Amino acid sequence: MNERIVILGAGFGGLELSARLSSALAGDVSVTLIDKNEAFVFGFSKFDLLFGRENLEGVRSYYRDIVNPGVQFRQEIVTSIDPIARRVVTNRNRYDADVLVVALGAEYDFSVPPGFSEGGYEFYSIDGVLRLRDVLPSFRSGAVVIGVLGEPFKCPPAPCEAAMLLDEWLVARGVRSKTQISVVSPWGTPVPVSSSASKAILDRFAERNIAFVPDQVVTSLDPARQIAFLRDGRSLPYDLFLGIPIHRVPAVVETSGLSVDGWIPVDKANLATRFPHVYAVGDVTSAPVPKAGVFAESAGRAVAEHLIAQLRGGGPPKPYDGAGSCYIEFGEHKVGRVDADFLTGPSPTAPFYGPSLETAEEKREFASTRRRRWFGH
Ligand SMILES: Cc1cc2nc3c(=O)[nH]c(=O)nc-3n(C[C@H](O)[C@H](O)[C@H](O)COP(=O)(O)OP(=O)(O)OC[C@H]3O[C@@H](n4cnc5c(N)ncnc54)[C@H](O)[C@@H]3O)c2cc1C
Numbered sequence: 172m173n174e175r176i177v178i179l180g181a182g183f184g185g186l187e188l189s190a191r192l193s194s195a196l197a198g199d200v201s202v203t204l205i206d207k208n209e210a211f212v213f214g215f216s217k218f219d220l221l222f223g224r225e226n227l228e229g230v231r232s233y234y235r236d237i238v239n240p241g242v243q244f245r246q247e248i249v250t251s252i253d254p255i256a257r258r259v260v261t262n263r264n265r266y267d268a269d270v271l272v273v274a275l276g277a278e279y280d281f282s283v284p285p286g287f288s289e290g291g292y293e294f295y296s297i298d299g300v301l302r303l304r305d306v307l308p309s310f311r312s313g314a315v316v317i318g319v320l321g322e323p324f325k326c327p328p329a330p331c332e333a334a335m336l337l338d339e340w341l342v343a344r345g346v347r348s349k350t351q352i353s354v355v356s357p358w359g360t361p362v363p364v365s366s367s368a369s370k371a372i373l374d375r376f377a378e379r380n381i382a383f384v385p386d387q388v389v390t391s392l393d394p395a396r397q398i399a400f401l402r403d404g405r406s407l408p409y410d411l412f413l414g415i416p417i418h419r420v421p422a423v424v425e426t427s428g429l430s431v432d433g434w435i436p437v438d439k440a441n442l443a444t445r446f447p448h449v450y451a452v453g454d455v456t457s458a459p460v461p462k463a464g465v466f467a468e469s470a471g472r473a474v475a476e477h478l479i480a481q482l483r484g485g486g487p488p489k490p491y492d493g494a495g496s497c498y499i500e501f502g503e504h505k506v507g508r509v510d511a512d513f514l515t516g517p518s519p520t521a522p523f524y525g526p527s528l529e530t531a532e533e534k535r536e537f538a539s540t541r542r543r544r545w546f547g548h
Pocket residue numbers: 179180181182183184185205206207208213214215216217218247248249250274275276277294295296325326329421423452453454455462463464465466467497498
C-alpha cells in the first residue's frame with residue numbers, strides 16, 4: 172500500500188512539501204493536503220491589497236487548481252490532532268497517517284494588548300487589510316504609529332516596509348507634509364540579522380522623515396485619548412494605530428500536545444517533532460529561523476528530501492539550512508533582498524542587495540514560479 176502522508180495546512184510550507192513529494196514520489200505515496208481556506212494568498216500580497224495595487228481576486232490562488240500527481244487537496248477544518256496515533260479529525264473526515272506533517276502557521280490574538288481591538292487596525296490578516304484599506308483614504312493629517320505588540324512576529328521587515336509604502340502612498344495623495352509616521356520595533360535595528368539591510372532602511376527613513384523607535388513594544392492603547400503606551404512607560408499619541416498582532420499557534424495545535432512554550436519544537440536538522448513520523452514546518456514551529464514564507468518553504472523542502480531519502484534509500488540528505496531570500500519593499504517600486512542563511516555555518520549570514528527595479532522584477536518572478544510549481548499556472 173502507498174505510504175499515506177497527511178499534510179495539515181496549505182501555506183508556503185505545506186504547498187512546497189506537497190509539490191516536492193509529488194514530483195519525486197508520485198505513485199509511491201498518497202499525499203492528502205488539508206486547509207480550511209479555498210485559496211492561498213502570499214503574505215506580501217497584503218501590501219498590494221492595502222495600497223490598491225491589486226484586488227482580492229487578483230491575489231488569490233485557488234487550491235482547486237492544484238494539479239500535482241498523487242496530491243489530493245481537501246478543504247476542511249482540522250479539529251483535532253493525535254500525534255501519537257497520527258490521527259487527524261476534521262469537520263468532515265478522519266485521517267490516519269503513516270507520516271503526518273503539521274504546517275498550520277501562526278494565528279493572531281487580537282484580544283491583547285488592552286485597547287488594541289477597539290483602537291487599532293492591522294494589516295496582517297486579510298480582513299484587517301480590507302478594513303484598513305477602507306479607512307486609509309480618510310486619513311489626511313496626524314500621526315500614524317506602526318507598532319509591534321510582541322514577539323515573535325511574521326516577516327521581520329514588514330513593519331518597516333509598511334512605513335515606506337505608506338509614506339509613498341501619502342505623498343501621492345498630497346498629504347504627507349501633514350502626517351507623521353513612526354515604527355515601534357522590539358529590536359535595536361529594523362532587521363537585526365543584516366546590518367546593511369538595517370542601514371539601508373534607516374537611511375531611507377531619515378530621507379523620508381519616518382521615525383524609528385527601537386527596543387520597544389506597544390503594551391496598551393488608550394483608544395479614547397488615542398495614546399499608545401510603550402514598554403518603558405513612554406507614550407506616543409496617534410491618530411491611526413497599526414499594530415503587528417500577537418502571534419500564537421492555532422488552537423487545534425495547542426490542544427494536541429504538540430506545542431511546548433507556545434510553539435512546536437523540532438529537530439533543526441530535519442524538522443522532526445518528538446513524536447515518531449510527525450514533522451512540523453514553518454511558522455507553527457520554534458525552529459531557530461524567523462517566521463517567514465521563505466523559511467517555511469525551505470523547511471518544507473527539507474522534510475521532502477528527508478522523506479524521499481527514507482523511501483528511496485540512499486544516504487541521509489543534507490540537514491536543513493534555514494536559508495531563504497527575503498525581499499524588502501522600499502517604495503518607488505524598488506525592492507531590496509537579504510539572502511539569509513541561519514543554520515549552515517556557525518552563525519547566520521545575511522548579505523543584502525540594495526533596492527532596485529531589477530529586484531522588484533525578481534520578486535514578481537519568485538511569486539510566479541511558486542504559482543506554477545504549486546498550482547500549475
Ligand atoms: C504583511 C506581511 C508580509 C509578509 N511578507 C513576506 C515576505 O515578503 N516574504 C516571506 O517569506 N514571508 C512574508 N510574510 C510571512 C509569510 O506570509 C508567513 O510567514 C508564511 O505564510 C508562513 O508559512 P506557513 O506555511 O508556516 O503558514 P501559512 O502560510 O500561514 O499557512 C498555514 C495554513 O494553515 C491553515 N490552517 C490553520 N489552521 C487550520 C485548521 N484548523 N484547519 C485547516 N487549515 C488550517 C491556514 O488556512 C493556512 O493556509 C509576510 C506576512 C505578512 C503578514
